[in-house]
Amino acid sequence: MFNKKFFLYLVLSLVFYGVVQFLITGxxxxxxxxxxxxxxxxxxxxxxxxxxxxxxxxxxxxxxAGFMSIGAYVSAIMTYNFQxxxxxxxxxxxxxxxxxxxxxxxxxxxxxxxxxAIATLGFGEIIRIVWLNTEYVGGASGMNGIDKxxxxxxxFFLVLITILVIQNIVKSTHGRAMISVRENExxxxxxxxxxxxxxxxxxxxxxxxxxxxxxxxxxxFYIIQPxxxxxxxxxxxxxxVVLGGLGSTGGVVLGTILLTLLFTYLQEYPELRMIIYxxxxxxxxxxxxxxxxxxFSAKKMVKKGGSSQDGSSTTSA
Amino acid sequence: MAAQQxxxxxxxxxxxxxxxxxxxxxxxxxxxxxxxxxxxxxxxGKTTLFNLLTGVYEPSGGKIHLSGESVxxxxxxxxxxxxxxxxxxxxxxxxxMTVLENVMVAYHMHARHSLFTSIFRLPGHFKGEAEMREKxxxxxxxxxxxxxxxxxxxNLPYGEQRRLEIARALAARPKLLLLDEPAxxxxxxxxVDLMNLIRWIRDEFKITILLxxxxxxxxxxxxxxxxxxxxxxxxxxxxxxxxxxxxxVIEAYLGQEV
Amino acid sequence: MFEYIVxxxxxxxxxxxxxxxxxxxxxxxxxxxxxxxFAHGDVxxxxxFVGYFAAKAGLGxxxxxxxxxxxCAILGVLIERLAYRPLRGAARIVILITAIGVSFLLENxxxxxxxxxxxxxxxxxxxTQYTLFGDVTINSVQIIVxxxxxxxxxxxxxxxxxxxxxxxxxxxxxxxxxARLMGINVDTTISFTFAIGSALAGAAGVVFAVMYPSxxxxxxxxxxxxxxxxxxxxxxxxxPGALVGGLVLGIVETGVSSAGFSLWRDGAAFAILIxxxxxxxxxxFGKNVRExx
Ligand SMILES: Nc1ncnc2c1ncn2[C@@H]1O[C@H](COP(=O)(O)OP(=O)(O)OP(=O)(O)O)[C@@H](O)[C@H]1O
Ligand SMILES: [Mg+2]
Numbered sequence: 042m043f044n045k046k047f048f049l050y051l052v053l054s055l056v057f058y059g060v061v062q063f064l065i066t067g068x069x070x071x072x073x074x075x076x077x078x079x080x081x082x083x084x085x086x087x088x089x090x091x092x093x094x095x096x097x098x099x100x101x102x103x104x105x106a107g108f109m110s111i112g113a114y115v116s117a118i119m120t121y122n123f124q125x126x127x128x129x130x131x132x133x134x135x136x137x138x139x140x141x142x143x144x145x146x147x148x149x150x151x152x153x154x155x156x157x158a159i160a161t162l163g164f165g166e167i168i169r170i171v172w173l174n175t176e177y178v179g180g181a182s183g184m185n186g187i188d189k190x191x192x193x194x195x196x197f198f199l200v201l202i203t204i205l206v207i208q209n210i211v212k213s214t215h216g217r218a219m220i221s222v223r224e225n226e227x228x229x230x231x232x233x234x235x236x237x238x239x240x241x242x243x244x245x246x247x248x249x250x251x252x253x254x255x256x257x258x259x260x261x262f263y264i265i266q267p268x269x270x271x272x273x274x275x276x277x278x279x280x281x282v283v284l285g286g287l288g289s290t291g292g293v294v295l296g297t298i299l300l301t302l303l304f305t306y307l308q309e310y311p312e313l314r315m316i317i318y319x320x321x322x323x324x325x326x327x328x329x330x331x332x333x334x335x336x337f338s339a340k341k342m343v344k345k346g347g348s349s350q351d352g353s354s355t356t357s358a
Numbered sequence: 359m360a361a362q363q364x365x366x367x368x369x370x371x372x373x374x375x376x377x378x379x380x381x382x383x384x385x386x387x388x389x390x391x392x393x394x395x396x397x398x399x400x401x402x403g404k405t406t407l408f409n410l411l412t413g414v415y416e417p418s419g420g421k422i423h424l425s426g427e428s429v430x431x432x433x434x435x436x437x438x439x440x441x442x443x444x445x446x447x448x449x450x451x452x453x454x455m456t457v458l459e460n461v462m463v464a465y466h467m468h469a470r471h472s473l474f475t476s477i478f479r480l481p482g483h484f485k486g487e488a489e490m491r492e493k494x495x496x497x498x499x500x501x502x503x504x505x506x507x508x509x510x511x512x513n514l515p516y517g518e519q520r521r522l523e524i525a526r527a528l529a530a531r532p533k534l535l536l537l538d539e540p541a542x543x544x545x546x547x548x549x550v551d552l553m554n555l556i557r558w559i560r561d562e563f564k565i566t567i568l569l570x571x572x573x574x575x576x577x578x579x580x581x582x583x584x585x586x587x588x589x590x591x592x593x594x595x596x597x598x599x600x601x602x603x604x605x606x607v608i609e610a611y612l613g614q615e616v
Numbered sequence: 617m618f619e620y621i622v623x624x625x626x627x628x629x630x631x632x633x634x635x636x637x638x639x640x641x642x643x644x645x646x647x648x649x650x651x652x653x654f655a656h657g658d659v660x661x662x663x664x665f666v667g668y669f670a671a672k673a674g675l676g677x678x679x680x681x682x683x684x685x686x687x688c689a690i691l692g693v694l695i696e697r698l699a700y701r702p703l704r705g706a707a708r709i710v711i712l713i714t715a716i717g718v719s720f721l722l723e724n725x726x727x728x729x730x731x732x733x734x735x736x737x738x739x740x741x742x743x744t745q746y747t748l749f750g751d752v753t754i755n756s757v758q759i760i761v762x763x764x765x766x767x768x769x770x771x772x773x774x775x776x777x778x779x780x781x782x783x784x785x786x787x788x789x790x791x792x793x794x795a796r797l798m799g800i801n802v803d804t805t806i807s808f809t810f811a812i813g814s815a816l817a818g819a820a821g822v823v824f825a826v827m828y829p830s831x832x833x834x835x836x837x838x839x840x841x842x843x844x845x846x847x848x849x850x851x852x853x854x855x856p857g858a859l860v861g862g863l864v865l866g867i868v869e870t871g872v873s874s875a876g877f878s879l880w881r882d883g884a885a886f887a888i889l890i891x892x893x894x895x896x897x898x899x900x901f902g903k904n905v906r907e908x909x
Contacts, residue, residue, distance in 0.1 A: 101709065148894050154708065155652055159848060160893045163886040166841075170883040206477055213476035213483060214462065214469045214490060217455070221463040224452035231412055231446075233438035233467035233530050242473060272841075276716050283713050315724035322717035327702045330710040 058197045065193055075193060079261055081301045082196035083254045086203045088281035088297045089290055090250035093207050095279070096288035097216065098243035099223025101158040104145070104165030105251050105278045110270035111138040111168065112252025113259040114178055117187045120260065127190040131199075131256040138252025139245045141168070146244035150237055153226075165275050172267040183266030184259070191261035199257065203250050208290055210246065219243055223288075284325055286332030296333050362389035364426070365566050366411070366442075366534055371420030371430075372590075373403075373410055380406040382590035383420070388534070393560050393567045395581035397574075397601075399610060403590040404570045405447055408536050411568075412444050413437040425533065439467055441533035445523040445540060447570070453512035457503055457522055460511050461494040464529035494529060501525040501555075517548050528559065535559070537569040541576050549573060553580045578602065586610065619750045624870050630758040630827070632866020633765035637820035638843030639850070639858035640772065641692075641813030647789040647853035648809045650708070654715040655695060657840015658722035659814045663688045663821025664737075664831045665730065671738040677760065677826070680740065684822045685815040692814025693807045701803070726833025734832035737825040761823045768819060769859060772812070776855065781808050789853065838882065842869075845889045851899025860900060864888075 061078065064070040087105060094102045116134030119125040125133070149160045178184055210216045218239050221229035230236045259265045285296025303321070307314035325332075368386035372379060381403045388394050396404050409415045411422060413434040422430045429437050443464070452460050471486035498504040501521045506514065511522060520540060527535060540556070541549045553576050560567050571577045577584060578598040586594040586601060588610040594601060601607055638660050645653045663684040670680035699718050703711050744756045776782035784805045787795040796802050824839065825831050846865045850857025865885060872884040892899065 095709070149890070152893055152897055155650070155712075156848075156893055156897050158712070159652070159844070160890055163845075163889040163893075166886045167883055167890070170880065170886070174879050174883075209477050209479055210473065213473075213487065214466050214471070215473045215476055217459055217463050218466050220455060220459075221452045221466075224454055225450045227414065227434075228446065228450035228452065229463065230434040231414070231438060231444055231450075232464040232526065233435050233443075234463065235433075235435050280713060280716070283709060287709070312728050315720060316728060319717045319721035319724060323699055323714055323721065326706075326710050326714040326717065327699070330703070330706050 054197075054201060058194075061193060061197075077301070077305050078193060079191065079196045079257075080305070081298055082200045083257050083261075084278075084281060084297045084301050085200050085294055086250055086254040086257070087278045088285065088293045089203055089207050090247045090254075091278050092282045092285075092287065092290065092293045093210065093219075094243045094247040095282055096286075096293070097211055097223060098219040098240060100150070100240055100243060101154055102161040102244070102247070103158050103272065103275045103279055104161030104163075104168075105247070106270040106272065106274035107161075107165030107168035108138040108141060108248040108251035109255035109258070109274070110172060110265075110267070111141050111248075112255030113265045113270070114172060114184070114255075115252070116256035117184050117259040117265060118178065120190065121184065121187055127195075127260065130260075131253060134256035134259075135249045135252040138255065139249035142244040142246075142248025143241065145248075146241045150240045150244070162272050162275065165270075165272055169267045169270050172270075179266075181267065183264060183269075185264050187259050187263050187265070189261060189263060191257045196257060199253060203253065204290065204294070206246075207250075211290070215239070215242070220288075280322060284322075284332055289332070292333050299333075362391065364388075365390045365392075365424065366568070367421075367423040368407075368411070369421040369423070371407075371410055371417045371422060373406055373415055374418045379590050381410060384587070384590075384592055386585060386592065386595075388566060388568060390533075391560070391564065391566055393557070393580060393582050394569070395577040395584040395598075396568060396570045396587060397572070397577055397584060398587035402587040404587055405538055406590075407587065408444060408538055408570065411437075411536060412442055435467070438530055438532070442536060443527040443530040443532035443534075444536035445520075445527050445538055447538040447542065449519050449523055451511045451519055451523060451526070453510070455511055456508050457498065457511055457514065458491070458494055458507040460522060461497050461526050461529045462490050464526045465490050465493055465531075468531065497525045497529045500528075500559075517544050520544065521552075524555075524559075528563070533565055535565055535567045537567065537571075539570050539572060541571060541573045549576055552576070556580055619752050620874075622748075622752050624874050625867060626752070626754050626758065627874075628867030628870035629863055630761045630866070631870065632846075632863040633761055634820050634824050634827070634862070635839065635843045635846045635865050636859045636862025637765055637768065637816050637823075638839060639846040639862045640855065641817045642844050642847040643850070643852055643855060643858040644785070644809050644813045646847070648785065648792075648806055649700070649704075651700065651711050651715060652844070653813075654712070654840075655718035655722060656813070656817055657836035657838075657843070658719050658726075659688050659692055659695075659836070660817040660821040660824070660840060660843075661726065661831075661833060661836030662691055662722065663818030664825040664835060665726070665821075665833075666818065667822035667825055668735060668737055668831045671740045675740075677740050677822075681764065681819055681822050684818040686818075688818025688821070689811040689815040692810040692817075695814075696807055696810040701806075723833050723836070730833060732833065734830045734835075737829035737831055739829065741826055757823075757827050761827060764819060764823050768816060772816070772855070775812065781805070785809055842882075842885050845885050848889060848899055849892050851902030854899065854901045857899055857901040 061070065065075060087109060091102065091105045094100050112134035115137040116130040119130035119133050120127060145164045149157060152160055172178055173181055218234045221232070221234055222236050222239055226236055281297040281300055282293050284300060285294065286292030304318065307317055364387055366386065366388040368384055371381060371384045373381040384407060398404050406415065410417050413429065413432050413436065417430050421428060424440055424442055427440060429440060452463060469486050469490060471482040475482045495504055495507065498507055501524065503518060503522055503525060511519065514522060524537065524540060541552050544552060556567060557580055581598060584595065584598055584601045585592055586607050593606045593610060594604045638656065641656050642653060645651055666684040666687045667680045670683045675683065695718055699714050700711060703714060741757055741760055745753050747753050776785060784800045785808065787798065787800055788802055788805045792802055842865060843862065846861035847858050849864060850859070850861030865888065868884055868888060869881050873881050
């Protein structure tokens with residue numbers, strides 16, 4: 042809601058934006074820091090939007106990179122091949138990703154737990170393989186020489202909008218409907234919540250913002266390739282969300298910032314970087330499974346996961 | 359009781375699981391405003407019948423009409439929208455949500471502000487949310503839970519969780535309220551309070567109640583009419599007095615309880 | 617045309633039986649602790665490397681296989697003990713992320729210790745081509761792959777159905793709590809399951825490396841995913857299902873490649889995955905069970 046706390050945060054973040062912009066304009070902040078800030082912003086958009094699906098609605102999706110790639114490719118095609126303006130291209134990417142969310146969401150949403158996870162992983166990979174086989178977007182070598190249109194200002198305000206939209210959803214009757222699906226799907230439906238509709242909403246909105254992050258990425262790093270959007274990327278986003286705390290936007294933002302910083306910092310130790318990263322992952326899960334600021338205990342997923350609507354029980358081994 | 363209307367008409371409904379006929383050719387007519395009990399030994403098919411009435415399972419055969427409208431085969435949320443809400447035998451609260459939020463979810467389907475309105479925080483959002491909150495608190499007051507509205511539901515003691523489930527079901531504003539063993543796990547005093555509460559709810563909200571219960575004291579004390587289910591079939595129906603003396607019923611219960 | 621089809625079947629079955637070997641590990645582990653063990657593909661990679669070093673050291677196929685299976689069995693048990701056991705009873709997503717972490721760890725330890733480049737696998741099996749009939753051929757490597765798969769499958773069936781440990785495994789996967797109450801040592805049983813599943817993956821790693829003579833630290837990712845698809849296809853948790861799933865997947869992939877769509881080959885695997893999940897999520901051999909309300 043629009044209360045005091047909200048305005049305090051808004052003012053603080055605008056001040057932060059202003060200071061950074063001032064430093065950039067004055068050339069006091071070198072490219073490395075700007076890169077890191079933009080990357081953090083993009084990762085926040087990815088994580089916060091995946092959190093709507095996984096954290097709030099309790100659906101287990103690990104195909105976020107697929108939606109991201111749609112935003113990246115579609116918006117890059119728009120600026121590169123059709124000379125559209127940046128905002129229009131971004132929006133086109135978002136809408137395309139959201140449509141993909143709809144198309145993927147409808148048939149898969151009867152699946153639950155692990156089964157949904159695998160299906161989304163499969164869809165993510167299929168999307169990547171489609172790019173790989175599309176000559177129009179450069180096949181395996183991808184698209185090159187995309188204009189660098191993303192900057193700190195775009196990133197900052199789009200992060201802000203993403204967080205606002207997600208929070209506005211979550212803190213409304215629609216968000217409560219989503220959370221009720223996570224908490225107890227059968228009870229939610231018995232209380233008149235159209236469970237399928239809200240799962241689709243979560244997927245569509247989540248995909249929309251994943252597309253936005255994709256568009257920003259494409260226009261910051263000049264180049265996009267199918268391999269950048271494989272299931273490893275989806276895992277990475279999932280890790281931000283789980284380490285931050287499923288169902289807690291604040292936790293997810295914080296977790297994403299810390300992990301992105303850590304990752305950037307570890308770049309100085311290329312050989313050890315991924316090893317340290319993996320160890321941190323494992324140790325956090327063992328010693329702090331609820332994430333940094335875990336919202337809900339995620340226990341529900343233990344009980345429910347593994348069986349789809351008419352899923353298999355494991356009758357023989 | 360004045361001239362009444364048929365609210366629920368269950369016509370030859372069956373449900374088969376594998377080879378097991380859990381509910382078999384059940385007929386049941388409930389008039390507007392009645393308070394009806396459904397009893398039967400363990401595994402008789404009572405909960406399954408509830409699941410059929412609320413759309414959790416699809417009937418294998420037969421028809422169900424609610425206020426004259428066929429509801430067989432509809433999704434649970436569609437049936438709830440048509441006026442039937444329920445509680446569960448094994449409590450199914452939204453455990454990590456607050457008490458208030460639990461009730462607000464049930465009021466969700468009456469909300470008029472769209473997702474779009476909420477995202478952009480248009481005036482309708484604030485009005486709609488305030489109204490929902492107000493209504494939800496009203497329901498909590500009835501169940502004496504308003505003092506705990508900000509507690510996490512799963513932290514409530516058992517008896518209060520049961521009451522919260524009823525409050526939640528009621529917040530969906532049903533015509534027909536289905537209670538699956540509402541007194542299970544309650545002590546005698548709580549059961550008596552619940553009995554009075556159920557009767558009061560029916561009169562206050564002018565709704566119809568169908569309840570499953572093993573506690574005979576409660577059933578006989580509060581229900582005007584009782585159906586007895588055994589092995590998926592209705593073996594008797596009538597007033598508490600008739601049921602108490604019905605030889606089939608006695609046999610079903612004796613055969614069951616050793 | 618007939619010969620062409622038989623040839624593709626032979627090729628498909630060879631690669632499919634490798635998927636099946638890996639899929640068995642997925643399926644057994646899932647069956648027993650409901651975990652998609654994402655690190656399983658990397659255990660396969662470790663098996664291939666053990667085979668590589670064994671072969672370099674002059675060991676033959678048999679001893680390379682045995683060594684790889686032994687090392688992988690130990691590795692599997694260690695992974696379970698150190699990473700998964702502390703999380704028993706934790707949320708699914710948490711264990712899944714841990715598995716992803718273990719997977720990353722194995723891959724990157726591999727890169728750190730062995731370098732990212734692919735290494736040629738020594739020729740421990742002389743590749744000879746046999747003509748079956750007409751133009752249909754089978755080579756010695758394919759024969760070995762098939763033989764290893766068949767032998768291991770028979771052994772596995774024996775272990776699962778005839779030994780005490782196998783009975784315990786089935787009991788635990790059916791109902792862990794009940795098994796515990798019946799006096800079955802659940803922890804030992806789970807370790808044993810990991811050991812067997814990982815040993816099978818290790819064997820698969822060696823025969824895979826013999827077939828496509830090269831090894832690298834990321835080689836487990838794609839076969840791992842494919843094997844997982846195979847497990848789901850057959851009905852995850854069901855042992856014969858993993859075998860059939862692996863074979864079907866191998867045949868379909870070979871078919872797609874030989875029809876000239878080799879770039880779409882991986883896509884085919886995932887398309888199968890999605891179709892099966894949507895239309896029969898319990899897999900070809902799974903039973904449908906609904907949640908009781
Ligand atoms: N989803 C299901 N799948 C298979 N069998 C089921 C299912 N649901 C119920 N049954 C079976 O149907 C029968 C009736 O069960 P139900 O739960 O309706 O009984 P009940 O009368 O509510 O018993 P109780 O008093 O113990 O709650 C039982 O034999 C039960 O095992
Ligand atoms: Mg019951």
